[in-house]
Amino acid sequence: MSRVKQKRLALNSNYAVAYAVRDVDVDVVAAYPITPQTTIMEKISEMIANGELDAELIHVESEHSALSAVVGASAAGARVFTATSSQGLELMHEILHIASGMRLPIVMAVPTRALSAPISIWNDYSDLMNTRDASWITFIASTAQEVYDSIVQAYMVAEDSRVLLPVMVAYDGFLMSHTYEPVEVPEDPGPIREITPRRDRITLDPDNPVTMGTITDPRWYYEIKYQQVKAMENAREVIEETSETLYRVLGRRYPPVEAYKTEDAEIAVLAYGGLFGTVQDAVDSMRSKGLNVGAIRLRQWRPFPVEELTHLLHNLDAIIVIDRAISYGASIQGPVALEVYPVASRMGLHVYSFIAGIGQRHVLERDIESMVSKALGYLDQGVTPLRSIYWGVRGGE
Amino acid sequence: MTVRLNLVRSVKDLPREELFMPGHGLCAGCTASTIVRHLLKIAGRNTIVVNATGCVEVSTTMYPYTAWKVPWIHVAFENAAAVASGVEAALKALKRKGIIDPSKQINIIVLAGDGGTYDIGFQALSGMLERGHKIMYVLYDNEAYMNTGIQRSGSTPMHAWTTTTPLGKVLRGKPQAKKPIGEIVAAHRIPYVASTTVAHFTDMDNKFIKGLATDGPSFIHVLQPCTAGWKFDPRLGIKLARLATQTAMWINWEIENGVFNVTVRVPKRKHVRHYLKLQGRFKGLTDEEIEEIQRLVDMEVERVNKIVGREVIGPLEE
Numbered sequence: 001m002s003r004v005k006q007k008r009l010a011l012n013s014n015y016a017v018a019y020a021v022r023d024v025d026v027d028v029v030a031a032y033p034i035t036p037q038t039t040i041m042e043k044i045s046e047m048i049a050n051g052e053l054d055a056e057l058i059h060v061e062s063e064h065s066a067l068s069a070v071v072g073a074s075a076a077g078a079r080v081f082t083a084t085s086s087q088g089l090e091l092m093h094e095i096l097h098i099a100s101g102m103r104l105p106i107v108m109a110v111p112t113r114a115l116s117a118p119i120s121i122w123n124d125y126s127d128l129m130n131t132r133d134a135s136w137i138t139f140i141a142s143t144a145q146e147v148y149d150s151i152v153q154a155y156m157v158a159e160d161s162r163v164l165l166p167v168m169v170a171y172d173g174f175l176m177s178h179t180y181e182p183v184e185v186p187e188d189p190g191p192i193r194e195i196t197p198r199r200d201r202i203t204l205d206p207d208n209p210v211t212m213g214t215i216t217d218p219r220w221y222y223e224i225k226y227q228q229v230k231a232m233e234n235a236r237e238v239i240e241e242t243s244e245t246l247y248r249v250l251g252r253r254y255p256p257v258e259a260y261k262t263e264d265a266e267i268a269v270l271a272y273g274g275l276f277g278t279v280q281d282a283v284d285s286m287r288s289k290g291l292n293v294g295a296i297r298l299r300q301w302r303p304f305p306v307e308e309l310t311h312l313l314h315n316l317d318a319i320i321v322i323d324r325a326i327s328y329g330a331s332i333q334g335p336v337a338l339e340v341y342p343v344a345s346r347m348g349l350h351v352y353s354f355i356a357g358i359g360q361r362h363v364l365e366r367d368i369e370s371m372v373s374k375a376l377g378y379l380d381q382g383v384t385p386l387r388s389i390y391w392g393v394r395g396g397e
Numbered sequence: 398m399t400v401r402l403n404l405v406r407s408v409k410d411l412p413r414e415e416l417f418m419p420g421h422g423l424c425a426g427c428t429a430s431t432i433v434r435h436l437l438k439i440a441g442r443n444t445i446v447v448n449a450t451g452c453v454e455v456s457t458t459m460y461p462y463t464a465w466k467v468p469w470i471h472v473a474f475e476n477a478a479a480v481a482s483g484v485e486a487a488l489k490a491l492k493r494k495g496i497i498d499p500s501k502q503i504n505i506i507v508l509a510g511d512g513g514t515y516d517i518g519f520q521a522l523s524g525m526l527e528r529g530h531k532i533m534y535v536l537y538d539n540e541a542y543m544n545t546g547i548q549r550s551g552s553t554p555m556h557a558w559t560t561t562t563p564l565g566k567v568l569r570g571k572p573q574a575k576k577p578i579g580e581i582v583a584a585h586r587i588p589y590v591a592s593t594t595v596a597h598f599t600d601m602d603n604k605f606i607k608g609l610a611t612d613g614p615s616f617i618h619v620l621q622p623c624t625a626g627w628k629f630d631p632r633l634g635i636k637l638a639r640l641a642t643q644t645a646m647w648i649n650w651e652i653e654n655g656v657f658n659v660t661v662r663v664p665k666r667k668h669v670r671h672y673l674k675l676q677g678r679f680k681g682l683t684d685e686e687i688e689e690i691q692r693l694v695d696m697e698v699e700r701v702n703k704i705v706g707r708e709v710i711g712p713l714e715e
Contacts, residue, residue, distance in 0.1 A: 027490040030483060054494060056486035061524030065479035068472055068521065072447065072483025075470050077497070078490055080483075098472055198496070204468035204484065206443045206503060211463035213471035215455045 003251045004191040006184040013147040013176040016183050017083065017109040017169070018043035020151030022053045023189040024196045027078035030058035030069035034088040035121045036111045036173040041083065063088035067095040067106075074104040075212055077203035079155065082106070085173055086113035089127045093134070099166045100135035100228060102213060105158030105201075106166040107151065108136075111177035112273070114359045122360030123173040125273070128301075129325040129335040135228050137167040137235050138302040140272045141254075144181040146299075147171050149252055155196045156242040162234040164201065170301075172274040174360065179274075184250070191249050232303050239300065256305035259312050261287065262294030267318045267375060270296040270340060275322065275363060282368035293372055298336060309343050318350040320375050322368075323388070324357040333388040350379055353388040361392060402610055404603045411438045411602065421464040422456040426624040426631025428595040428638065429453050429537050433508065435598065436535060439605040442467060444504040445484055449477035449513030452544045453537065475517040477507045478525035478534065485530045504609050507534040511552035512542045515578050526585040526614050533608040533615045536578070539623035547626040551576040554646070555693060556686050558678040559626070569686060570679075574693060582616045583652050589615040591651035593660075595622070596638035600649055600660050607653070620647050628677025640672040645698050645710050646690075659701065659709040666713055669694055 011019065017040050021029070029048075031041045047053040056073075060066045063084050070080040084092060089110060099106050112128045114120040131138070137157060141147045147169060154167035171177065186192055202210055216224060239256070247253035260280050262268050271279045276297040286293045296312055296319070298305075313319065323334030332338045337353035344351045352375040357363045371391060378384060390396045405411060416437035423430045429452060437444065444467045448454045454471045457464035472480045485505050492499040507525075509518055514536045525532060541559045542548040549559040549571050556570040564570050583590040589611040591604040601619060608615035622629070622637040629637060641647035642661055646669055649661035669691045673679040679687075698710045 027494065028483060028486045030486075054490070056490045058482055058486050059528065060479060060482070061520060061527075065476060065482075065521050065524055068476035068479035069483035069486070071472050072470065072480035073487035074483075075480075076445070076484045076487035076491070078483075078487035080487075094473060095476070102472075204445045204470055206445065206468055206501075209442075209466055209468045211458050211465050211469045214458035214460040214463065216460040220460050 004249055005187045006250070007187050008182050008184050010180045011144050011148070011183040012039070012178050012180050013141070013144040013171050014039040014111060014178070015043050016144040016148040017151055018047060019185050020148045021081050022047050023186065023192040024079065024152055024155050025189070025193060026053070026055050026081045028056045028058065028070060028073035028080045029082065030060050030066045030073070031082050031084065032060050032063045032066050032088060034063070034085050036113060036177045037083045037085045037088065037109070039177070040109055063091040064095060067092040067099060070106050071095060071099050071102065071104055074106050075102065075204050077205070079198070080106055081108070083109040085111050086115055086127045089131065090115065093130070096131055096134035096136060098213070103164040103231070104166060105155070105164055107154040107158055108166065108168050109151065110168050110170040111173040112170050113173040120359045123175050123324070124358050124360065125170070125323070125325040128168070128170045129327070131168065132302070132335065135165060135232060136302060137163070137165055137232070139167070139169050139299055140301055141169060141171045141299070142274055142276045142297060144176065144183045145252065146254055147176070148183055148185060149246060149250060149254070152192055152196065153242050153246055156245070157235060157238050159199050159201070160238045161199065161201065163231050163238050165228070165231050165235060170273070176274045186250070195245050195249055235303055254299050256300035256308045257312055258297040258299060260295040260297070262296060262312060262316065264292060265294030265316060266292045267320065267372065267379065268294040268296050268316055269320045269322065269368060269372065270298060270336070271322045272298040272301070272336065273324070275324070275357065278363060278365055279322070279368055282365040285365060286369055286372060291372065304339050306343055309340070310347065313344055313347055313349055316349055318352065318375060318379050319344050320352045320354060320371055322354045322356050322363070322371070326355055326358065337388065350384045352378065352384065354391050355388050356391040367391060402606055404606055405599055408598050411435070412441070414438070416442065416466040418464045418466060420462065422459060423452065424625055424631070426634050427452070428621050428634040429539070431595050432535070432537050432601070432619050432621060435602055436506070436508070436605055437467060439602055440504045440506060440609060443502060444506060445470070447477050447481040447484060447505070447507045449507070449509035449518055450474035450544070451510035451513055453508060453510070455544060474513055476521050477509050477513060477518060478521040478532070481505050481507045481532045482525050482528065482530045485532055505532045507532060509534070509536055510544070511536065511538045511540060512550045515551035515576050522582070523585065526582060526587050529613050531611070531613055533605070533611070533617065536616070536618045537621040538618060539621045539626060540575070541626050543623050543626040552578070555690060556679065556682055558680070564681050569682070579616070579618045587614045587616065588612065588654055589651070591616070592618040592647070593649050594620040594638040594642055594647055596635045597642065597649060597661055604651060607651070626678070628680070629675050633675055637672065637675060640667070640675070643667045644669045644672045645694050646672050648697070648701055648710065650701070657704050659705055662709045664711040666698070666711055668713055
C-alpha cells in the first residue's frame with residue numbers, strides 16, 4: 001500500500017471542490033455566480049490568478065451558457081468543470097441531457113439549494129432531484145473530504161471509455177458548502193495526476209474531422225439512447241474500480257450505499273448528504289436506549305445501487321427514507337423513497353417515507369428519533385402509510 | 398494589425414477543394430448552401446464549425462451521413478456562441494499546455510440563422526462578443542423560422558407574411574420592422590462587423606476573409622433568400638438577393654475598427670416593389686403598404702448616407 005503524503009487543511013465543501021479541480025489539472029472552467037455555489041468559482045478564480053491552476057475561466061452570462069461552453073470545450077478535447085445550484089441547475093436543464101447524449105465527460109459540482117417560488121437561498125435537494133433522468137452519474141457526498149475525493153473520482157469515471165458520461169457531485173448547500181471541516185489533500189498533486197491520466201477520445205480535430213450532434217431519425221435514435229443505458233450500467237464497475245484506486249492512493253473509499261450499525265437492526269434510517277452525520281448520532285443515542293436501529297447512507301444516486309442496497313436490507317423489517325425534496329403528486333413523494341420502495345418491498349420490508357429539511361428547515365437528532373418511534377408504532381400495528389409523512393410542517397395532517 | 402490579406406477578386410480565386418459536400422437535404426434553390434460552400438472554401442480545413450439548430454444543421458447531418466469535411470458540432474438552438482466560446486477556450490488552454498500543436502491556427506466559426514441569432518441566441522451572442530473570443534459568427538438571415546415552417550422572427554421585415562403573421566383583414570403581415578442586429582452587434586465595439594448578401598460573391602468572400610483575420614470576435618450578416626419561406630421561384634434566389642441591395646432593402650456595409658463603410662454602392666436605387674413583387678410573402682399588400690415599406694427604406698438610406706458623409710446610396714430611379 002503506497003499512500004501518498006497528505007496535509008490536513010480546514011476547508012468547506014466548496015473549497016474542497018476547488019482544490020480537487022486544481023489537483024486534476026482542469027483546462028477549462030465556465031460558470032455563472034449563484035448562491036451557494038459562488039465561493040467555488042471565487043476560489044478557482046483565485047487559483048488561476050495566482051498561477052496555481054493553468055485553466056481558461058470563461059465568465060459566461062448565464063448557467064445555460066456555462067454548461068454550453070463546457071460542452072464545446074469538452075468536445076474540443078479539454079478537461080472541463082462547472083458548478084451551479086438551484087435555479088442555475090434548472091436553467092442548465094436542457095443542456096444536461098445534451099451533455100450526456102453527446103457522451104462528454106463533464107464534471108459539475110452541485111451544492112444543492114431549494115427551488116423558487118417562493119425564492120429560497122437555503123438548502124434542500126429539489127434542484128438535484130429534478131436532474132434524475134438526465135443521464136448524469138450522480139454522487140451525493142456527506143463530508144468535505146468526500147467532496148474532494150469524489151471530484152477526483154468523477155474525472156476517473158467520466159473519462160473512462162466504458163462510460164463517457166458526465167458526472168455530478170452534489171452535497172448540502174450552506175450546511176456543507178460553507179461549513180469548514182478537516183480535509184486531507186495530497187501535498188503534491190502528482191499522484192492525483194497519475195490516476196487521472198489524459199485519455200484519447202473523439203474530439204473536434206481538423207486532422208480527423210467528425211460531425212457531432214447530428215439529427216437522428218427513428219431508425220437510429222433508440223439505439224443511440226440505449227448506448228447511454230449501457231454506459232450508465234458500465235459505470236457501476238468503473239466506479240468500483242476507481243474507488244479501489246482511490247483507496248490505494250488516498251486511503252479512503254466510499255461504497256455506493258454505506259451501512260452504519262445495521263447488522264442486528266430491525267429498522268434503519270436512510271439519508272443522503274450532510275444529514276447522515278445527524279442520523280448516525282441519533283442512531284447512537286437510540287441504541288444506548290436499547291433500540292435496534294441502524295442507518296444507511298445513499299452516496300451513489302445514479303446509477304442507483306440496487307444490488308448493494310438489496311444486500312444491506314437483508315435482515316431489516318423496515319426502512320425509513322428521509323427525503324429533502326418533494327415529488328409533487330407522486331405515489332410516494334420522496335424521490336429517493338420512491339426508488340428504495342421497489343427494492344425494499346420486494347424483500348418484504350415496510351418503507352416509511354419522510355419529507356424533512358425542506359428549504360433548510362432544521363432536522364435535529366431528536367427529529368430522527370421521533371421519526372423512528374413513529375415508524376416503530378406503525379410497524380407494531382403492521383401498517384404502512386400510503387403517502388409520505390411531512391415532518392414538522394405547520395398545518396400538516 | 399497590419400497583415401496584408403489575400404482578398405479575392407472573383408470566384409476564380411477560390412480554391413477548388415470542396416469542404417461542404419453534395420447530397421445534403423437543403424431545398425432546391427436554397428441559397429444557404431451557397432453561403433456555406435463559399436465560407437468553407439475561404440476558411441479551409443483547419444476550421445471548426447459550431448452550428449446552431451436550424452435549416453443548415455438539420456439538412457446537412459442526417460445520421461449516419463454528413464455534408465461536412467471539417468469538424469462540426471451542433472448542441473442546441475440558443476447557445477452556439479457559448480459552445481464556440483468553449484471551443485476557443487479549450488484550444489487556448491490545450492495549446493498552452495502543449496497538448497495540441499501551439500503553432501496550429503484553427504478557425505472557429507459559428508453558423509446560425511436569424512432565429513438563433515436575433516432571438517433565442519441573442520444572450521449567448523452578446524456574452525461571446527463582450528468577452529472578446531476570437532470567433533467569426535456568420536448569420537445566414539432568411540428572415541423567419543424557416544426550419545419549423547415559416548414563423549415570424551425578430552428579423553422578419555414589416556408587412557411580410559409568415560404563418561404566424563398572416564395577411565388578414567385586421568393584421569397585415571408583420572406589424573414591426575426588422576431588428577437592426579448588425580448595429581446592435583457593432584455596439585459591442587467588436588473589431589469587425591459586416592453585412593452582405595449571397596449574391597455578392599466577392600463582397601461576401603472578402604468579408605469572410607476579413608472576419609477570420611480579425612483578432613477577436615467578428616460578425617458577418619448574410620442575406621439568404623429562402624425559396625420556401627419567401628415563396629419565389631427557386632431559380633430566383635440570387636437575383637432576389639441582388640435586388641435587395643439594388644432597392645436598398647438591404648445595404649452591404651462593414652465596420653472595421655470603428656469605421657463605417659458601404660461596400661456595395663448603389664448610384665440609383667430601384668423602387669422596393671421590384672423586390673417585393675417577386676415574393677409570395679408580400680403578395681396582396683396594398684399600394685399604401687408598399688409605400689410604407691418604401692418610406693422605411695428611404696429613412697434608412699438617408700441615415701446611412703449621413704453616417705458615411707456622402708451619398709453612397711443614390712436616389713430612386715424614375
